[in-house]
Amino acid sequence: MNDIVKKYTEIGLQLGLDIGTKILGAIVLWIVGRVLIRGVLRLLDQATKVRKIDDTLARYLHSVASVLLNILLIVTVLGVFGVQTFTFAGILAAAGVAIGLAWSGLLANLAAGVFMIMLRPFKAGDVVTICGTMGIVHSIGLFVTAIDTFANERVFIGNNKIFTEIITNHTENPVARLDIKVQLPHGADVHKVIKILEEKLPKADHAVSDPPPFIEMTGVSAAGPTLVAHSYVDSRKYPWALTAANLAVYAEIGKLGYPIPAQEVVLRGELGRLATAKADDVRGFAQV
Structure with missing residues (x-):
């Protein structure tokens, strides 16, 4: 009896030692692998900077390399536990096909990212309007593109959706044109306003x-003459330039002392009498 207990005890200790060794080896391998992956990615980033590769492409290469190296590390760690890597690769491939059929949208996003x-059509740092969202391109990932809006929000848009929408790149050309609508009241000196705006807008x-x-x-609308001021600005500063130009137009129109444009409405007949009566009631209430 003692021999049997001793035998099973030895087997248990040996099994525990083997499992513990594998777990410890896997932990060490994981830590070392993560350190090596960070080192490789750091070298990759330095290489892209030395070769002056575009930031958009550099970030995309970083993402791809990170995913592939981490998959390789996971396969290696599983190999420590005796899992056949070829079998795992087959399972992973089969799972990839199944997931691809179920989530074809992800593959479409991946393909769109490559294209x-x-x-x-744009790169990191460009000011763009995509799917109704205006902001600065932060990065183009494997599946989504990240855009930082001017409200300091990061918006993620699927790459495939971007390809099905209109892309407006505000910084592709060095100079952009602003179209600012100016509503003047009746009686305003249009020629004077045009001369002033042509002088002041380049200084914004x-x-x-x-x-x-x-x-x-x-x-000429019901409120008065309508102008459109076309001003050219640095495309990289498009949103800020638009605000500055609108402020400049508002300030110059204000200096001229023109009243706020308003549409005059004349009520005749019964509606006119009712409006007059209500106005008298309001004035009487105010006097009380």
């Missing part, structure tokens, strides 16, 4: 003097 890197923040701004009269 965006190749076609380069982020504006450029070449080409010079031009202002056109587009018509």
